[in-house]
Amino acid sequence: MDLHGGNIYRIARERGVKDLLDYSANINPLGISEKLKERVANSWELFERYPDPHYIELRETLGKHSGVKKENIVVGNGATEVIFLYCKTVNPKKALIVMPTFAEYERALNTVGCQVDHFKLLESEDFKIDVDRLREELKKDYDLLIMCNPNNPTGKFIKLERMREVVAAARESNTKLMVDEAFIEFVEGDYTESVATLEEEHVFVVRALTKFFAIPGVRLGFGICNDMELLERIEAHREPWTVNTLAEISAKVLLEDEEYIERSKRWIESEKEYMYSGLSEGHKIKPYKTETNFILVKLLGGITAGELRDRMIDEGVVIRDASNFPFLGDKFIRLAVKGRETNSQVIERIVRVTNEAR
C-alpha cells in the first residue's frame, strides 16, 4: 500500500490507463505560475553553477515573507528533508504525535529509534483538539510533540489563539513542539495565524511552497527556529546543496506573485464550500468542513474506502483511501479541492457511486 497520495504513476502503469483525474494529491489546481516559467526560461545560466551552499538569498526571501530573520531559517529539499533533519538533530527518546496525520513524522522518528505515542483526535469531537486532555498527556515526559496545522487529512485548523495554549502546555512540560504548517497559506489570515509569530525557543515550524504554489516536483521546504544553538546543530547535519536552483528561483518569483496568491485564495474560498455542499447531497457520505484545499469524507454505507477507491478509478478518478492514516479506520477518503469543472464531475460520480453501493 502506498504511504501517500499522488502515486498515480503506479496506478497508470498497473491499470494501463491514462488521463485519470488526480484527486488524491493536494495541489493548487491553478498550476504553476506563468511568471515562474518565464523566469526559468531566462535564467538557465544559474543552473550551471552550484547553489550557494549557505542559501543566503533564499533564506532572506523566505524570511522576509514569513516575517522572520534569515538567521532563523533552515532550508531543505521539500518539507520532508526539514522534518527528517529536525528529528535527527533533536534525537528525541519519546515523542507524541497528534493523530491522524501525515505519515512522515512517525517514519522520521522511527529512523532515530524514538518511542512514538499517539494523541488521538476524536471523530466524536469533530477531530478538534482538546487542549486540556493534551496538557494531561504531556505530563508523561515527552521530549517532543508533533502536530500538523492545518491538519492533513482532517482539514481542521487550530487558530493562533488556541495554539497559544498548546505552545504553553508544551513549554510547561518541557517538551519541544514541531508544527507542520505546509497548508497554512490556504487558511484565512495565513501567516498571521502561524505559531512562528510567537517566536518561542521550543517551537519549530515547518513550511513548504509545494501545496499552495503547485510545485511538488520542485522540492522546497524550510523550517523556522528561534533556538539558535539547535539551528547550528541542524546546519551541521545538513548535507550540502540539497536545495536545487529551481527551488531557489521559485521562492523568489512565487512569493512576489501577488496576483497568483490572490486568485488562489479566492478560488479556495469558493471551491471548498462548493465541494462541501455538493458532497453533503450524498445519502451515504459525510464531508467534514475544511479550512484547506482538501476535504475528508466519511463513508456511511457498507462500502469501504479501499473499495470506493477501486470503483472510482473505473470512473476515471483517483481518490485518497485514508485508511492508512492510523485511527481513521476503513471508512474515510480524502479528496483534493480542485477546479470547478472537475470538482462537479467528481462530486457527481462519488455521490452516485456511494448512493448505489450497498
Added chain:
Amino acid sequence: MDLHGGNIYRIARERGVKDLLDYSANINPLGISEKLKERVANSWELFERYPDPHYIELRETLGKHSGVKKENIVVGNGATEVIFLYCKTVNPKKALIVMPTFAEYERALNTVGCQVDHFKLLESEDFKIDVDRLREELKKDYDLLIMCNPNNPTGKFIKLERMREVVAAARESNTKLMVDEAFIEFVEGDYTESVATLEEEHVFVVRALTKFFAIPGVRLGFGICNDMELLERIEAHREPWTVNTLAEISAKVLLEDEEYIERSKRWIESEKEYMYSGLSEGHKIKPYKTETNFILVKLLGGITAGELRDRMIDEGVVIRDASNFPFLGDKFIRLAVKGRETNSQVIERIVRVTNEAR
C-alpha cells in the same frame, strides 16, 4: 575556509565584484543543452505532481545508459546524497580513503562515527596508485575503501585493467569498495572503463550528471550496486522524493543528446592539451597531465596557493586553492578546463602573476 570550489557567491558578496571568471568549479563550459531548455518549457505540468517515489522511469533511463538493470540503480539528490546514504547504510567502523580527494567522503563517514584512515597518493609517484602498497594496507581490517576515479583534484584516471587489481585486492581482504566516477564521461572510453562493468557485489559505483552536462543546480546523482540486499537497505534509508522533476527530465533528455555529448568530448580533448601546454610555459608552475576537465597545478616559487588565489581575484579569475585537500600542502591550485577564449586569458594571467611573484 570553504570546503569546495564554486562558492563565487560569497566572493562576489565579500568583494563587491561581479563578472568573475569561475575556474574553481569543474563544469562543462558548453553549458546546459538547448534540448533540455526546450523540453522543460513544454513539460511544466510534470512539476505539478510529486515525482514517482520509486523513480521507475528515471532508473530505467540511467540503467540503460550505464549498461545495468534499473534494479541495480539507486537515485539521489546529487552524488552527495548517494554517498551519504551509502555510508549511512553500510555503517563502516573503519574506512580507508585514497587521498588527496573530494572532501565529502570523509564528512559522510564522520557523520556515522567511522574511524577514517588515509591511503596517500604520492607527488613523487605523480599521484598514481601503487596497488601493491594498497593491498598491504588493506590487510589492516578495513570495512570500506573509498576512491574517486578519475580523481579530484589530481585529474588522474586508473584504467579498468588496473582497477581490476584494486577490486580484487578489496575482495580478498573482505573490504567493500566505493568508487566515485562523477567525472568518468570526460575520460576516453568513458563507461566501458567503469568498474560497474565488473558487476562485483562488493563494489558500489557513484555517478552524477552534474559535471559533464553542466547541471550542478539540477541535483542528480545515482549509485550502481550489485548487492541486492544492501540496495534494499539503502532504499529503506532514503527519504521520499529527494530527486526533483527537473532532474528526472534532465536524465531523459541529456543522455540522448548525442550531439552535445560528441561536442563535449571533442572540446575536452583539445582544451585539456591546450591548457597543459600553455601552463607549461610558466617558469614557476608545474601543471599535471589530466584525463578530465580540471587540471592540478603546483606552484614552484615562493607564492602560496592562498596568496595566488587572492591575487587572481584581482585579475578577475576565481581559482581553486587546493590546500584544503589534505596532504597536498599549500602549493597546489586546481583549474577548470573551459572554453578557448577564457582559457587563454586565464593561462596568460596565471603565468604572468606567478612569473612576477617572489
